[in-house]
Amino acid sequence: MAVGIRDVARAAGVSPATVSRVLSGTPVDPAMRDAVLKAVETTGYRPNLAARRLRSRHTNTIGLIVADIRNPFFTAVSRTIEDMANRQGMRIILCNTDEDPAKEEAYLGLMEEERVTGVILAPARSTRKRPPRDFPTVLIDRTIPGEVFDCVVLDNISMADALVQHLVQRGHRRIAGLFGAESNTGRERRIGFEEAAARLGIAATSHAVPHADGEAAQVLHGILAGADRPDAIVASNGVMLLTVLRELRVLGLRVPGDIALAGFDNNDWMEFVGDGLTVIEQPVDEIGRTAMTMLAERIAHPENPARKVVLQGRLIVRGSSAAVDAAADMEAQSR
Amino acid sequence: MAVGIRDVARAAGVSPATVSRVLSGTPVDPAMRDAVLKAVETTGYRPNLAARRLRSRHTNTIGLIVADIRNPFFTAVSRTIEDMANRQGMRIILCNTDEDPAKEEAYLGLMEEERVTGVILAPARSTRKRPPRDFPTVLIDRTIPGEVFDCVVLDNISMADALVQHLVQRGHRRIAGLFGAESNTGRERRIGFEEAAARLGIAATSHAVPHADGEAAQVLHGILAGADRPDAIVASNGVMLLTVLRELRVLGLRVPGDIALAGFDNNDWMEFVGDGLTVIEQPVDEIGRTAMTMLAERIAHPENPARKVVLQGRLIVRGSSAAVDAAADMEAQSR
DNA sequence: TTTAGCTGAGAAAACGTTTTCTCAGTTCAG
DNA sequence: CTGAACTGAGAAAACGTTTTCTCAGCTAAA
Numbered sequence: 001m002a003v004g005i006r007d008v009a010r011a012a013g014v015s016p017a018t019v020s021r022v023l024s025g026t027p028v029d030p031a032m033r034d035a036v037l038k039a040v041e042t043t044g045y046r047p048n049l050a051a052r053r054l055r056s057r058h059t060n061t062i063g064l065i066v067a068d069i070r071n072p073f074f075t076a077v078s079r080t081i082e083d084m085a086n087r088q089g090m091r092i093i094l095c096n097t098d099e100d101p102a103k104e105e106a107y108l109g110l111m112e113e114e115r116v117t118g119v120i121l122a123p124a125r126s127t128r129k130r131p132p133r134d135f136p137t138v139l140i141d142r143t144i145p146g147e148v149f150d151c152v153v154l155d156n157i158s159m160a161d162a163l164v165q166h167l168v169q170r171g172h173r174r175i176a177g178l179f180g181a182e183s184n185t186g187r188e189r190r191i192g193f194e195e196a197a198a199r200l201g202i203a204a205t206s207h208a209v210p211h212a213d214g215e216a217a218q219v220l221h222g223i224l225a226g227a228d229r230p231d232a233i234v235a236s237n238g239v240m241l242l243t244v245l246r247e248l249r250v251l252g253l254r255v256p257g258d259i260a261l262a263g264f265d266n267n268d269w270m271e272f273v274g275d276g277l278t279v280i281e282q283p284v285d286e287i288g289r290t291a292m293t294m295l296a297e298r299i300a301h302p303e304n305p306a307r308k309v310v311l312q313g314r315l316i317v318r319g320s321s322a323a324v325d326a327a328a329d330m331e332a333q334s335r
Numbered sequence: 336m337a338v339g340i341r342d343v344a345r346a347a348g349v350s351p352a353t354v355s356r357v358l359s360g361t362p363v364d365p366a367m368r369d370a371v372l373k374a375v376e377t378t379g380y381r382p383n384l385a386a387r388r389l390r391s392r393h394t395n396t397i398g399l400i401v402a403d404i405r406n407p408f409f410t411a412v413s414r415t416i417e418d419m420a421n422r423q424g425m426r427i428i429l430c431n432t433d434e435d436p437a438k439e440e441a442y443l444g445l446m447e448e449e450r451v452t453g454v455i456l457a458p459a460r461s462t463r464k465r466p467p468r469d470f471p472t473v474l475i476d477r478t479i480p481g482e483v484f485d486c487v488v489l490d491n492i493s494m495a496d497a498l499v500q501h502l503v504q505r506g507h508r509r510i511a512g513l514f515g516a517e518s519n520t521g522r523e524r525r526i527g528f529e530e531a532a533a534r535l536g537i538a539a540t541s542h543a544v545p546h547a548d549g550e551a552a553q554v555l556h557g558i559l560a561g562a563d564r565p566d567a568i569v570a571s572n573g574v575m576l577l578t579v580l581r582e583l584r585v586l587g588l589r590v591p592g593d594i595a596l597a598g599f600d601n602n603d604w605m606e607f608v609g610d611g612l613t614v615i616e617q618p619v620d621e622i623g624r625t626a627m628t629m630l631a632e633r634i635a636h637p638e639n640p641a642r643k644v645v646l647q648g649r650l651i652v653r654g655s656s657a658a659v660d661a662a663a664d665m666e667a668q669s670r
Numbered sequence: 671t672t673t674a675g676c677t678g679a680g681a682a683a684a685c686g687t688t689t690t691c692t693c694a695g696t697t698c699a700g
Numbered sequence: 701c702t703g704a705a706c707t708g709a710g711a712a713a714a715c716g717t718t719t720t721c722t723c724a725g726c727t728a729a730a
Binding site for chain 3: 002004005016021024047048049050051052055056057
């Protein structure tokens with residue numbers, strides 16, 4: 001029933017080894033080559049990848065482990081990675097951890113059983129220590145505290161700083177920042193936020209927002225309904241930004257009329273809420289490409305020291321006074 | 336170096352076959368069982384999935400082929416599918432076709448080489464004929480014209496109808512519909528749109544919008560800048576909806592003040608643009624679950640006739656007059 | 671007690687490739 | 701012209717499992 005390499009060999013009048021050689025590009029007598037290719041055609045032969053992987057000991061498979069593919073940041077990075085992998089004849093196995101270290105652990109174990117060529121991992125928030133594995137790994141989005149690892153991350157401190165700077169430039173003086181406390185990403189953004197506020201001498205307060213959605217709204221309610229309401233909010237990630245929007249609507253506050261709002265991660269709809277949301281856009285494409293490249297280099301040179309690549313994001317200014325800001329920027333620069 | 340099943344067998348003082356039996360749950364003497372499990376522990380044994388797949392002839396892998404994982408509809412469905420698959424000990428291979436039939440074809444070929452257990456496929460727009468494959472397949476989102484196949488799709492006609500009905504109920508009388516002409520999904524939604532308009536006796540015009548983004552904007556411009564501008568627009572999918580929003584902003588038209596806008600596919604940000612966008616929400620979770628279930632049934636009963644499952648969406652009414660509508664609905668129902 | 675049937679575990683085959691080994695036929699230097 | 705080195709393709713081994721085969725030791729029926 002199923003046609004194997006020996007059937008092709010028989011049809012072409014050669015040995016299975018020769019068929020294998022033709023298929024893998026090893027130089028072979030042209031006449032034989034043609035006969036084999038024709039036999040492949042007529043028999044409808046399809047190589048069995050499981051057998052190939054078992055014998056050849058490379059799987060051409062990379063594992064991609066993220067918290068949740070529905071997070072647009074991960075979606076975008078995944079897409080770039082899948083594209084690159086496909087072009088290199090590689091397969092992607094996609095895994096969602098839901099920020100659960102146990103699930104992450106289970107998937108990493110699975111990757112070992114798959115004998116993957118490598119793994120690109122966005123660690124769960126609370127991952128503390130990465131047990132050494134048998135495969136090369138590149139971290140994206142987050143690092144693991146105290147561990148030196150190949151990773152490609154955003155320059156969170158600078159980007160948060162840029163956001164504050166922008167808001168101050170727009171005239172805001174009472175800025176509240178909402179940050180996740182459990183990931184290094186959230187912590188770094190908070191540092192950048194606080195440093196910028198201190199440097200610019202404004203009254204900014206940063207808050208650690210619990211991950212549970214209900215609690216986040218509660219914290220937020222306290223901030224917004226309090227005595228001196230901030231005139232601008234910085235949200236540390238996409239989920240938080242939506243939570244803020246929801247709470248603002250509950251309180252009947254308009255953006256940007258009553259309060260300004262800025263955040264991280266750009267999405268195609270952001271130009272349409274209010275007068276447009278100002279955000280830091282992550283270089284998702286570059287992150288994906290860099291991760292794949294680093295993985296390839298790690299595979300080629302297992303003994304090289306770990307590298308940390310820190311990429312810059314892009315401030316996307318939106319809103320009614322965008323033109324004004326641009327003018328101010330130019331003026332500032334010409335000085 | 337690498338520890339195999341024979342190493343475990345040696346450590347446990349049993350034969351490799353027994354180790355295999357323990358691991359696969361075949362009943363085995365409890366004492367031996369414990370010895371094997373301990374040996375697995377101490378040796379750090381990890382089964383080699385390639386070998387297991389080769390010998391056992393099932394891969395526990397399902398292929399998931401979509402146009403673009405960045406489309407939130409596919410993202411959501413993928414997530415559900417990955418979850419279910421994981422729970423059943425199955426792996427997912429993710430493929431993006433970019434609506435390119437050649438890429439789709441290549442990926443289907445790849446799935447054969449992987450000897451996948453089955454495939455869940457969202458056909459490319461222009462896929463006309465599906466060559467028979469060696470694996471069970473379930474289609475999602477779109478069908479293939481003239482082919483009878485297991486598939487799970489939205490009741491596009493009814494849903495488009497519901498959208499028109501809703502807009503008319505809100506007092507709109509000149510509705511323009513924008514539909515993709517190349518997919519059966521777009522065509523069905525157009526039919527529902529036109530049927531509803533005819534039945535309700537309103538002046539609705541439906542347009543086939545080319546896929547290329549530039550052209551779409553151009554067509555749209557013609558519609559919106561024309562003599563009698565429609566008072567409501569129905570966008571057949573998420574991409575088109577964003578194109579409309581963009582064009583409306585270019586023309587300085589406000590939603591819903593100057594013109595109403597409704598569409599397909601619900602997203603978490605839609606409550607924040609204008610007074611909220613009214614859409615048909617697809618039952619993404621149910622689509623994913625159904626697809627997986629159908630795949631399992633197809634595998635169990637290869638000879639059963641193909642089934643087409645048509646699911647209903649949910650009309651999510653948003654916007655300033657939502658309360659008014661709800662009242663109107665209740666009144667209508669009490670009659 | 672004898673023996674037919676059953677049970678459970680080890681031995682060996684099998685899965686479909688790639689890779690190593692081998693060897694006949696060539697080439698080329700001395 | 702001889703023989704050493706090379707070339708290219710077939711034969712056979714190997715990859716790490718699961719499954720089939722086999723057989724010793726039991727159980728239970730006659």
